[in-house]
Amino acid sequence: MVDDEKNQKPTGDQEYEDTVVNIEGRRVTVRTRKVPPLPDWTETEIVGKALPRVDGIDKITGRAKYTYDIQVPYMLYAVAVRSPHPHARVKNISADKALAAPGVHGVMLPQDVASYTTAGLPLLTLNPKYTGEEIAVVAAETELQAEDAARLVKVEYEELPFVMDAELSKSDKSPVKFFPEGNFIGGGFGRHPIGKPSVYSRGDVEQGFKDSDQVFEETFTTQPQQHSCMEVHGTLAQWDDDQLTVWESTQGVYGVQEEIARVFKIPLSSIRVIGTHMGGGFGSKGGAGKQTALAVMMAKRTRRPVKMMLSRHEDYMGVYRPASTQYFKIGVKNDGRLMAIQLKTINPVGAYQSGANWGSCAAMTTEMYACPNVHTEEYAVFTNAPTPSAMRGPGNTQNAWGLEQMMDLIAYKLNLDPIEVRNRNDVKVDQVTNEPYASKGLAECYKMGAEKFSWEEKRRRRNDPAGTKKHGVGVASQIWGGGGGPPATAIVKINQDGSVNLLTGAADIGTGTRTVLSQICAEELGVPVNRIHVTNADTETTPYTLPSYGSITLASSGPAVRSAANDAKKQLFDLAAGSLGVKPDELSSKDGFIFVTRQPDKRMKFESAAAGMPERDLVGRGYRGPNPKGQALNAFGAQFCEVEVDTQTGEVRVLKFVAAHDSGRVINPHTFASQVKGGITMGTGYALSERRLIDGNTGIPVAASMLEYRPPTSLDAPIDIEVYSVDVPYKANNIGAKGVGEPPLIATAPAIANAVFNAVGVRIYSNPITPEKIMLALRDGKTAKQTA
């Protein structure tokens, strides 16, 4: 990770400067080299085209190898022994029987790994604090042998009191004391003292409420959400003497490499991490997992390669987006202007302090709308549950459920169009930092979305009072980072036949990174995309980049790729200029030709120029430069939704979504639309069906399978989704693009909840919106506050 202390002053002629990168809502200052600016692309040939994915054929033939698919000779399988109790002390532990079992090559106990932690968590523990926490690990020749032997590890537990409820944990009645200072800490990254919430404040909310015409107070709750990646978390570790190779299903090979180096104090050069193909991440695979360190250690001990893939059940006992309770109080003028917002959030974050990083969700409330008086208080509360992680749009996705329903509620009470209320509170300046947005197309999103959705017409429609299937429409908005930033490096190698290798450390987690980076490279070089072969996410062959999180990948690695391609192109132009009898800066390239800009018929083939390279190849380097100073870099969007609610069954069907997003330049409409459609479907699950349940009486997860957790199937997903880009110019990086990975999920669930309210007049304050909650709310003729 980025470490400020490492960023020493340069002594050479390379100039560096500090720049701010927004990663998952936290602003990180990094030192980065200045890079020469490139002219804006005005007309593009390859960028902006809906080209098929460059790795499509690998994926549809089964050739693409994922971590789970890698098999090496003498490979062992590792399986964890996990605590069956939510809180316990291990009195005795014995591995004797397990070690004697067939095929077993090694067992690791907590005392074997006591000096190691990863991401603030013990690798194995004698004091489990949640059901499923790792106690021991067994490695055997087959998975079945390892599973059988894991059951033979004899563990005697003393069960201890546990607490699952955040409010109880936070109170002085909690049966468990996690820290002497209390059971909660300020939510979010940064150092917070235990026992105090994290607070953000501007203006004077009390005065703001006094100045308001109306004040609304509501409480919203969100369920934990689980990533449910189709490929579970897992690692294969292989030592060859002191060289370690790790295959990891990850969003960031360099993050994994750095963590292994930190944990085991071995040089980075000795660690190769490969994560070329991976089966989905959604935030859960941002760095090394416990299984990474355990597989590496077990491989060292047994002198055999060790594969440790979690089972689907274990996967569901692991990381997740934390739940939230959001206490809102908003004061408004009768014209819809926000005068004061007070928000308290309770975020249960499991049993370890590192979980508090994700125990924050108020950021969107502080920045989305104009409001002079804002006060937020966030409590990350410890409970006997697993540690959460980032999940697609962490924080804002929870917060949008509350905030965007509040905006809808305010519009309803003031008898205003929900879009009008949002427009009246629109801002051009970041409300927290006072920096102007580099670009903001939210008003365009409302306009285009409303038009494509026929918003006004559909809002005027009335349901047949006698009918049992009620239609309703809703809208919600979103803000997210997505501006990306350094560090990200790319290498472009032109071969003597004119073919090109693009090397980038960036992960392709299903988003289309390989494809869009190839397009950027091809555009800058002026060659067809099929001349580019991209290699990615391998620490030995591809250069450094931050992990693919925070929707930063395109806006971080994309500009680095363009710079690298430009560097390579300039070197080739130096050679071609002689042949064409002009100066290098008089040349351009397009469609596989290098030509004199003012005289396009004076040209040579790209490969002919390459054939003349004395060194037989040339290498272009590109670095992601700094972000512009004093500007806020954010992606925006508005989503419109139509639902049908069956008043006899409480069932909600999502008929249509229209999503209008501002992500700057769209590099590939296919991959852009795929991100949005996939995000909306995940958000539909968050709104309607997904629920991770832990039994409060036993502390045991009871929905730890796909069947019970219920990610949307083809029958649950929205029937139709239309995707629009408002294409507002963005100049904060040299490709003009912002990220779109996370934004589509943020607005989806509240848009559905608002549409449900519009359809049947009941507001559901807790997700998922189950038929039961709707039926109870309809029966009681009021809003379903108490039906969590």
Add this chain to the structure above:
Amino acid sequence: MAKKLKRKTQKVHIAFTLNGEPCEVAFAPHKTLLEVLREDLNLTGTKHGCELGECGTCAVLVDRKPVLSCLVLGLTVEGREVTTVEGMQLADGSLHPLQTAFADLGAAQCGYCTPGFLLTAKELLEKNSKPTRDDIKEALSGNLCRCTGYIKIYEAVELAAARMRGEAAEVPEEVVLGLK
């Protein structure tokens, strides 16, 4: 770490047709078809998703019918015909129209669920050359995808079906308007 060899694993030996070719394999009798394909035959195109029959990721065709290979023992395919994604290509080696359509439309994102979808859709199109959108949804409802939101998958199946019927089918224009 040398251990005494006291165990005796009895492997079973079966013969079946795999992707159109005769195949013999020996494996521990408790192994599922998924494990036999991936671990003993090294055909890792068939993916491991949940091992509980809940996600459809491991779907293969046995005697041309979709089967969740994590739920059946390898032993059960003795003498039968098994098709995995590695065997989807046509006899002349070209890609199956479903494969081409999935690639053309970007219906594979992370790609992990794709083999299961392809094989399930293949059986659908063999039964029904002109499926409606609802037929497709119904047929694919046992296959989970966490990336795409399914719509591109339906479009790919529709495109493949049209091409297989010999209709001149264009790749649908992506509906991202507002682009200059």
